[in-house]
Amino acid sequence: MDNTSQPSIESQLKSIQKLIQTTKFENAIQQSKQLLAQSENSQDNIELWYLIAVAQRYAKTLTLALNSINELLNIDSKHSRANQEKGFIYLAMKEPKLAKQSFEVAVKLNPSLVASWQALIHLYRDDKQQADVQKAANHLEGLKKLPPALLAVTEFMHEGKLLKAEQLCRHFLQNNQRHIDGMCMLAEIGIELKIYDDAEFLLASALELQPSHIHARSLYLNLLIRLGKYKTAVQQVETLLEAQPDNLSFKIAKASALTGLGEIEAAIELFEQVVAENDQVPGFHLQLGHALKTKGEIDNAILSYQKAYQLSPTYGDAYWSLANTKTYRFSDNEIAQMQTQQHSEDLALIDRIQLHFATGKAFEDRKDYDQAFNSYQKGNELQHAHSGFDITKIEQQVAQQIKYCTRELFQLRGKLGLNAPDPIFIVGLPRAGSTLLEQILASHRQVDGTMELHNILGLASRLRGRSKSQGDEEAQYPKNLATITPDYFKRFGQQFIDETQVFRDKAPLFIDKMPNNFLHIGLIKLILPNAKIIDARRSPMACCFSGFKQLFAEGQDFSYNLEDIGRYYQAYLKLMSHWEDVLPGFVLTVNHEDVVNDLETQVRRMLNFIGLEFEQSCVDFHKTKRNIKTPSSEQVRQPIYKSAVEQWRNFEPHLGPLKKVLEID
Incomplete structure (x- = not known):
């Protein structure tokens, strides 16, 4: 029929x-x-x-x-x-x-x-x-x-039907352009869809129309913190605290922003004030733990994380935060508790995911590698399904960079940017040793370590835009790098220097270690031609499997599937080869295994590339006191150890799909 x-x-x-x-x-x-x-x-x-x-x-x-x-x-x-x-x-x-x-x-x-x-x-x-x-x-x-249309929007949002919600909300706002609740809802949808620039513009516009709107300003504050715009976030939270001085959520947000700015002492003091006012909220203890970990007070951080799960036994983030110190070892009771909680029917998805990753780390530490892989795999499968990640989009981005960022482009436009030598970009894949390289270089008197800054990714997003012309599947960026008004490159370079100033101390040079910037090395060259770029590279199996074991805060959705992470690594190699072809000598590749085997030679090599005199403090990097926000924070506070280089081999029987993609026998 x-x-x-x-x-x-x-x-x-x-x-x-x-x-x-x-x-x-x-x-x-x-x-x-x-x-x-x-x-x-x-x-x-x-x-x-x-x-x-x-x-x-x-x-x-x-x-x-x-x-x-x-x-x-x-x-x-x-x-x-x-x-x-x-x-x-x-x-x-x-x-x-x-x-x-x-x-x-x-x-x-x-x-x-x-x-x-x-x-x-x-x-x-x-x-x-x-x-x-x-x-x-x-x-x-x-x-x-709420108008009926916005009530329907909220229903679609809570049911996860975000595109339907966006369509209906946009239609409503066409006829009600100054409706603040409608603008807030569309911004919330944008945040869920990771269209952050649209959401930021909507919320800033809503506050211009109605400065006293607490919900709009609160949404704006949380988005600014997510985007790493901590200075603006502090300004916003001060306004909110003037209106509601006893609001503990706003105090927590201020402390988070201060942590982002590197004002750790002030942040910890504020977190502790909030906990003193109300010590029954697990999230407050968790946030305090993160700040203490960043400062290097690991024992106190552990006590805060433990307090969080004691208050809420299903709180996955508390267990994962303990695992994510990389040095904590779970007790038998804690492992049993995590396994019990995983079977709770009412458990939220994110808690379930975090518990699986934490349990994986617990079993790995006990050398029970089959159990560990089983836990990692379950966590990854849930996160992968939730994220909806499509590896082909990354492969398309790489293809577009290769197509449009040509040798001719850099010959014609390579000297239009800002000549400031300040930034050192460390790029590559996460878990490839970038935190170690940052700690080494930040131990030099002439270099400030900062964090993973979002500025280049934000600029690329703005240049990409959202609309595609009919019949054209290509985004505007990087194609438009050849047609942008020449003045813009210097302006973008200056904007980067100005916006990142807040993360720096007094050294003439500073590090941005956002790994994903490897996709935008062409853009960096055009806006900051004197920047230095170091590619933190690690052998494929070790790098990819280390990423697979890690539950990232956000932004690394490729890492939750063995085939995806292998294809991502291959795309990265392909693009880095292209950059070396069209920008010879602009990027220094530093292999993690070489750093582990011969630290001083690689330290001298990096400092020579940057144009700095050798300092012994870079070899003695583990003695440097500084705030570190990445998962490797405790590892880089210790001398180099070689045990992690081959850790993936413990899981080799399970890694067939990864080896196949990487073409490793």
């Missing part, structure tokens, strides 16, 4: 909805079950089980309705409307306690479900839970103030 003659699943679902609306419940159930028998699509099955359950509830076959909604929840336990429907079924079955539990799950998953909040108000009132009645009523009042 020709499938094209069949009505679409959407039209059939609408037809069933119409049957329910016209009280033809049996017909609706029958049609849904027929479709269910033919369907292999889990999303369609979810919709069909939902319609069956609703029709059965209306038909007063309540036990059948409960069975149907449980079938749906077996497919997707986090389906907010299914939990809401379960609440209504229990209400009809005269089971108010179970109904209340279901509605509470529903609004936790999706706080915009008006019907659930209305039901909860009645249930709380019946149980004389006055505080909960008030809380639910306040939330419901806030939802009812």
